[in-house]
Amino acid sequence: MNSTTATQLSHGMQYQLQIYFAGMQQIKPQLPVAYEALEQKARGVMKPEAFAYIAGGAGAETTMQNNIAAFNKWQIIPRMLGDVTGRSMDVELFGTKLPSPVLLGPVGVLSIAHPEAEIAVARAARTLHVPQVVSTVSSKTIEEIAEAHGDHPHWFQLYWGSDNDFTRSVINRAEKAGYGAIVVTLDTRIFAWRERDIQNAYLPFLFGEGLGNYFSDPVFLKAVGDPAKDKMKTMMHFAHCFSNAGSTWEDLAVIRDSTRLPIILKGIQHPDDAKKAIDHGADGIIVSNHGGRQLDGAVASLDTLDSIATAVGDKTTILFDSGIRRGADVFKAMALGAKAVLIARPYAYGLALAGEQGVKEVVGNLLADTDLTLGLAGCNSWAEVTKERLIRVN
Ligand SMILES: Cc1cc2nc3c(=O)[nH]c(=O)nc-3n(C[C@H](O)[C@H](O)[C@H](O)COP(=O)(O)O)c2cc1C
């Protein structure tokens, strides 16, 4: 057995000590530990339509539900009596070493959850050494959020709409502000049928939330003038810059030619699209169905991961999201071929409930749970976490 000092303890072991300590003093965590209870608590403090916007999905929300259910079809087979005291959750992504395979995925309009929005998220992310992927429709600007990160890794998520000048402008701003990669979301070229939001007549960006990067962009401002003057014109131009149902694989050259940063395509669900991503110059992909918020009736995101990893796992970097809630979920996605995972709704609820501290607590819990899962399964590193560690049960 290795002897370790307190500073060398893994996330999970540090956490376990904290839990013993808290238990001895009867100190409960500030937020619910279980995801389901966290969501219910957030429901209790948020404006109903803002909660519905975050919690909801497209259509009947079957894909959103199936994203969660898909994890139960795979189960972990633990191995006994290996020494896992020295285990590590380290990963390397696009040349950057990270202490865990968890990233905070892009979530737009975070001001509907908390006034400090992405700044609070950035501070929590930095404390935990977890990268943040910042949305084009963030409530704070690209530059403000970058400042909160300093030299801590942060990536920019691009909504690639119909205005190439706007696209180049925001990529340029992100590059200048020190973002380390451009994540291009492909599954939201058309905004989906979301029943809760239609019922509530609630699309937050139409009320000006999440438009910080548009209202601070010289190309956008040149087109609309004063955004407050003619709101209809401003919104129509936002729609133009946000969406594009006509873009093709060949058009990706616009983005490839605009930046030297790694380009990661988000929303891949088919092995042939993963191959196309590589052929068109992408450096990585995110297997994702946008948390079931776009195409309802679509396959659960986890159910597409295995075939995509089999097809291109040795040729590109595969990340995964949609339904990661606990350490076991991280383990299963990693075993099926992901190099890292993203979470979205869990940290948005942490933010809504307790700002920076809430994000820190929710993400810290996931890191501890993941580390303990790795050790309990009998693994020392992600290299040992392969498909052979799982069994498909139905
Ligand atoms: C409120 C909300 C806003 C989102 N905004 C964006 C966005 O701006 N850009 C993007 O690429 N994905 C966005 N997503 C999708 C997430 O990045 C992620 O793909 C999805 O929520 C799956 O993760 P989850 O199951 O952990 O929520 C958003 C998700 C939510 C819940």
Ligand SMILES: O=C(O)C(=O)c1ccccc1
């Ligand atoms: O709600 C979303 O899923 C999303 O991607 C989005 C798009 C535009 C504004 C805010 C969020």
